Amino acid sequence: MARFRYPALVLLGLAALILAPRGEGNYIIFIFTSWLTYSIAAMGLNLTLGYSGQISLAQASFMGIGAYITALLTLAGLPWIVGMLAAVAATFVVGLALGFPALRVKGHFLAFVTLAFNTLFFLVARNEDWLTGGNYGLSGMPRPNLIFASTMKNLPFYYFTLGVFVVAAALMWWIVHSPWGRAFKGLRENPVRAESLGVDTTRLTLLAFAIGSAYGGLAGALVSPLVQYIDPGSFALGISLKILLMVVVGGAGYFYGPMLGAAIVILLPEVLRFTEGYYLMIYATAVIVLMVFSPRGLMGLGERLWHRLTRPARQVRADMAGGAQL
């Protein structure tokens, strides 16, 4: 029975996602769709940061690149799928290029490099108005036209986004559970040792950035038809910090961490809106308390509680579990 527990929980979660927007107004559906979109971006950053240990403060810029490419192509009359594929390919290549500094600098130095890249993207998007519309941005992007349905209304577009989210999550699940995922974790935990075991850490670091960035591009390709208006401010450094917060609050290096984190960052402010002027203070305090008591985020906290409930209070030392064999 235990074998079916995990797939059953996943199906239950999926059913909840299908039923969640039923009977809700446009605004709530918009918030749910935003959550799914940001979850995809956060999933990408989770691969770069959580699984591979490479800090990036540029995820919003990849969303921006994806959003602008999709917007420009769909405004030119091309179908969304073409825009999305171009966005994913372009962000993969740009992410690969951004990975090169990561081969030389680590930690907060790498954070500054990626931060500079996000700022550079913001400036280009603001100043090159012949392409990006500058501060006025781009608007009126069409939503995807499916063969069997239109996604012009919010509910069909939510289901369309859900479909993309499920495919993206399944792909990510496959990656992190493959030998690549093990190698990414090796890169995070002990890169010198990993390299001595034959892991090509150069290639892996670049891939961690490229795949993570491509997820940012995919999220951007969804933001464009979701909001139908994009401007440089939508992809500024603050948004990158917000995506980082999603990963950290949810639990970096946990598969479901970014989804949970995105839920907290996107949905919690809405839930706390009844507190009016206090909601940001309550929200900030909750995040600080969480980080102090559970630096591994909500998933880490849940894991700790689960172990406390399911394991005996006084655990035998792991190395003595099989007796003093050595």
Add this chain to the structure above:
Amino acid sequence: MSRPVLSVRNITKSFGGIKAVQGVSFDVAPGEVLGLIGPNGSGKSTLFNCVLGQYRPDSGEVLVNGRKVGGQRACDLNKMGVGRTFQQLSVFPGMSVLDNILLAGQEHKGSMLSRLFGPRDAGLTGEAEKMIEFFRLGHLRDTLAGALSYGQQKLVDAAMAFMAGPTLVLLDEPAGGVNLTMLGALKDRLIAYNRDHGTSFVVIEHNMEFVMSLCTRIIVLAEGRIIAEGAPEEVRSNQMVIDAYLGG
């Protein structure tokens, strides 16, 4: 005589005005366990790093299985059949013992793409379990490596070095910080592995008892030069070695 697994020829390496290694040459035969000992500052680690390609020697050359090495990345050297352990604990603490061992072998299986689309264990679970059992860690298979005792982590570290079936393994102070019981287990396993697979070892070690009982030949370095070489009993009674260690 069969071709040496490792040939170090006239290696010299200086740092500024300090000559860390001066014209050192030696060969390691297939299946041989060579000990590299010497007092602190004798050039052991520099020599080790020259062999591993982390330092580029000023002169001389290093050949692994007849192929010249130098400037290679550690991953490429590993694929040439060179395994190593580290002085400091060097496991992946957040991964299970099994995953540590699988990671040590997976990069030698198939291509990059087959490792993405192929089986999750790269088809290595059986082999990894055998290695875990060989190092008597079977009861800890699914335990996080970071939760093991220091000595057990040293065993995992050693098991990882052997997982890809190397022809040469460089062991950097394997006995450092390991308690006596665990040290006996580690030595026993290393001897058994060498006997069963014929893998050559080069061991840098300060624990004389450990190195004398593990190695078949010992090279003693002092001030960057070889001052003695031979079987453990010969080295133990060599006056130059005694002087070098006691500062005589």
